[in-house]
Amino acid sequence: MPINGEFIVSVLLGCIADDFTGATDLASFLVQSGMRTVQLIGVPTEPVDLSDTDAVVIALKSRTLPSEVAVAQSIEALEWLKSLNCEQYYFKYCSTFDSTEKGNIGPVTDALLDNLKESFTILCPSLPVNGRTVYKGNLFVNDELLSESGMRNHPLTPMTDSNLMRVMAAQSSGKVGLVPFDIVSQGADRVKRALSKLAHEHRYAVVDTLSNNDLHVIGEACADLMLLTGGSGLSVGLAKNFVDKGLFEIRNNSAELSKVKGEAVVLSGSCSVMTQKQVARFKESFLSMKISPLDLKSGKSSLADALTWFEKNRNVGALMFYATDTPENIRFVQEQLGVEQASELVENFMADLVSALDKKGVTKFIVAGGETSGAVVKALNPSMLKIGASIAPGVPITEIVGYSPKLIALKSGNFGDELFFENALEMMQ
Ligand SMILES: Nc1ncnc2c1ncn2[C@@H]1O[C@H](COP(=O)(O)OP(=O)(O)OP(=O)(O)O)[C@@H](O)[C@H]1O
Numbered sequence: 001m002p003i004n005g006e007f008i009v010s011v012l013l014g015c016i017a018d019d020f021t022g023a024t025d026l027a028s029f030l031v032q033s034g035m036r037t038v039q040l041i042g043v044p045t046e047p048v049d050l051s052d053t054d055a056v057v058i059a060l061k062s063r064t065l066p067s068e069v070a071v072a073q074s075i076e077a078l079e080w081l082k083s084l085n086c087e088q089y090y091f092k093y094c095s096t097f098d099s100t101e102k103g104n105i106g107p108v109t110d111a112l113l114d115n116l117k118e119s120f121t122i123l124c125p126s127l128p129v130n131g132r133t134v135y136k137g138n139l140f141v142n143d144e145l146l147s148e149s150g151m152r153n154h155p156l157t158p159m160t161d162s163n164l165m166r167v168m169a170a171q172s173s174g175k176v177g178l179v180p181f182d183i184v185s186q187g188a189d190r191v192k193r194a195l196s197k198l199a200h201e202h203r204y205a206v207v208d209t210l211s212n213n214d215l216h217v218i219g220e221a222c223a224d225l226m227l228l229t230g231g232s233g234l235s236v237g238l239a240k241n242f243v244d245k246g247l248f249e250i251r252n253n254s255a256e257l258s259k260v261k262g263e264a265v266v267l268s269g270s271c272s273v274m275t276q277k278q279v280a281r282f283k284e285s286f287l288s289m290k291i292s293p294l295d296l297k298s299g300k301s302s303l304a305d306a307l308t309w310f311e312k313n314r315n316v317g318a319l320m321f322y323a324t325d326t327p328e329n330i331r332f333v334q335e336q337l338g339v340e341q342a343s344e345l346v347e348n349f350m351a352d353l354v355s356a357l358d359k360k361g362v363t364k365f366i367v368a369g370g371e372t373s374g375a376v377v378k379a380l381n382p383s384m385l386k387i388g389a390s391i392a393p394g395v396p397i398t399e400i401v402g403y404s405p406k407l408i409a410l411k412s413g414n415f416g417d418e419l420f421f422e423n424a425l426e427m428m429q
């Protein structure tokens with residue numbers, strides 16, 4: 001088992017996130033709840049000093065991997081977290097329950113439960129502050145059912161069923177129950193009793209959630225579950241549990257990040273509805289370059305072209321590179337190239353671009369899209385991100401901890417409002 005070297009300490013909460021924007025999303029909520037939190041990029045290969053840390057979030061890029069690979073990576077992360085003697089573990093997936101047809105939420109949850117010798121956990125993707133609620137086990141995105149929202153057109157994980165019990169049952173090994181809203185509305189003790197009852201015959205319980213207050217109720221009811229699974233919202237009540245157990249005192253929230261001078265670039269590979277609006281809005285005031293997977297494939301455009309364009313315009317102000325496109329255009333590209341190759345072309349391009357821009361001295365990056373963020377952050381190769389103030393709920397500014405400070409914001413596809421990129425630039429000044 002990998003051990004965190006000489007730095008063995010106790011951390012209260014050990015988290016595994018299935019993508020990079022999801023990891024910063026969770027880390028920002030934990031920081032806001034008063035827990036000193038670090039985000040690690042993958043499982044560390046060197047010992048890390050976590051002596052002033054209450055929660056650790058290991059960011060994986062496992063959401064769309066083949067299930068067996070996602071399971072292996074998640075177990076490796078869990079084993080590492082176990083060496084920190086965590087009180088509780090947390091599997092963070094998307095607030096829109098994004099998964100491929102075969103998984104990976106089910107297989108990873110099963111493997112984590114087995115590894116921890118546990119037989120029951122909850123499923124709570126809800127994040128009401130960003131419009132994700134669950135009612136009668138059905139996931140809503142603002143006023144729409146998940147299956148009728150923009151998520152039905154997601155390039156990699158199209159979500160066409162809103163019923164979480166059905167989605168989970170199709171990709172996991174156990175029975176899925178429900179804690180309905182009328183129980184949640186009666187408070188934490190009632191939810192706790194309902195969970196204990198369900199645990200006799202079920203392996204997972206979807207929990208209805210309509211408001212932030214419900215998340216506190218659910219958090220309190222889950223104080224004694226070893227493994228929690230959900231979106232970032234479920235984390236909001238956990239700090240209080242640790243306080244109540246006498247394990248922890250609420251700390252100041254977000255870390256002071258370094259003042260970083262230099263240019264900023266926006267990189268968008270997200271095709272989510274909100275990102276499309278943000279890209280359109282940003283284009284009204286800033287220069288941008290569109291990246292087409294078909295042109296990358298045919299050689300009609302290349303990294304060299306992008307860098308020439310960057311050099312020509314870098315003095316004008318912040319610049320944006322975007323592959324963001326409409327569902328119709330994405331479908332056309334995917335028909336030509338296949339889903340995998342289309343995303344790979346974009347992700348590899350964004351990764352090569354960020355490495356080149358880093359060498360050219362760009363110090364601030366605003367990235368849209370979870371898979372895209374994974375590719376970009378891996379290319380920058382940090383071991384740790386420090387979590388700063390939030391630009392929008394679930395999207396903090398982070399600092400890449402290393403020899404030359406850099407700021408990076410990783411935005412989940414549908415997070416933030418139309419002015420997100422402009423606000424991010426301003427906050428990074
Ligand atoms: N024009 C395009 N044609 C085909 N695929 C594209 C195009 N632009 C982006 N993609 C791919 O679509 C995927 C978008 O996923 P990504 O996770 O980055 O965004 P998102 O799903 O909106 O974000 P999140 O997961 O944080 O909600 C990426 O793999 C990206 O490479």
Ligand SMILES: O=C(O)[C@@H](O)C(=O)CO
Pocket residue numbers: 019021022023025026093094095096231232370394412413
């Ligand atoms: O939970 C969310 O919606 C986000 O943190 C995310 O995981 C997007 O990829």
